[in-house]
């Protein structure tokens with residue numbers, strides 16, 4: 001089915017004897033906001049690196065935007081965007097320089113970059129800050145800009161690795177408005193988060209425990225199944241048996 005933009009079947013990654021990602025299977029549909037949850041060490045980053053075309057699985061199958069994770073890593077990279085709270089923008093470049101840099105990396109023409117850059121700066125309300133160093137922006141603004149840059153080239157899928165870490169709840173809510181807007185244009189959003197209020201905003205959620213998919217459903221169905229009032233409670237019930245912990 002071509003509305004499935006990510007398909008994983010029994011995807012597995014071993015490091016020696018250790019199975020970091022253990023036969024995980026799931027599909028993600030076009031335009032879906034798919035939450036990828038799990039305690040520290042559950043295997044989220046390892047799985048996400050494979051889906052971004054940065055690492056090979058040990059076994060199993062997966063396609064991303066129709067491309068095979070073993071054989072078509074370069075095509076995957078051209079069709080996705082990526083943002084992480086840990087690194088995203090160049091602090092010592094201005095807002096516009098960052099936009100130009102990433103537009104160039106993604107292969108857009110100079111004219112196209114200029115057109116999209118003006119539109120983006122206006123949309124974000126950053127006209128006053130356009131020529132200022134990103135370093136001087138508040139964290140919430142940096143993250144909104146980083147997200148906008150990650151989807152600047154209209155990728156099919158954007159991977160967000162804990163995109164709102166350290167940001168206050170109001171800014172987080174605004175960030176999620178941007179995520180909804182992107183999803184409404186057909187961009188698929190694959191997001192990891194430790195914030196359970198954000199889990200509630202996802203269309204469907206996977207909870208990983210010790211390398212395995214322990215649950216996969218809508219937040220509403222998960223809450224009903226685990227007789228929980230919140231995703232926090234669902235997560236606690238699923239993750240409390242985890243053997244792995246923070247490294």
Ligand SMILES: Nc1ncnc2c1ncn2[C@@H]1O[C@H](COP(=O)(O)OP(=O)(O)OP(=O)(O)O)[C@@H](O)[C@H]1O
Pocket residue numbers: 015018020038039040041042043044045046047244246247
């Ligand atoms: N290159 C590696 N070699 C050996 N073990 C690794 C390697 N990369 C990750 N691991 C292990 O695989 C497990 C899963 O790690 P991973 O980073 O994918 O978890 P995570 O769910 O992303 O956790 P976090 O939320 O802390 O980022 C951890 O126990 C980690 O130590």
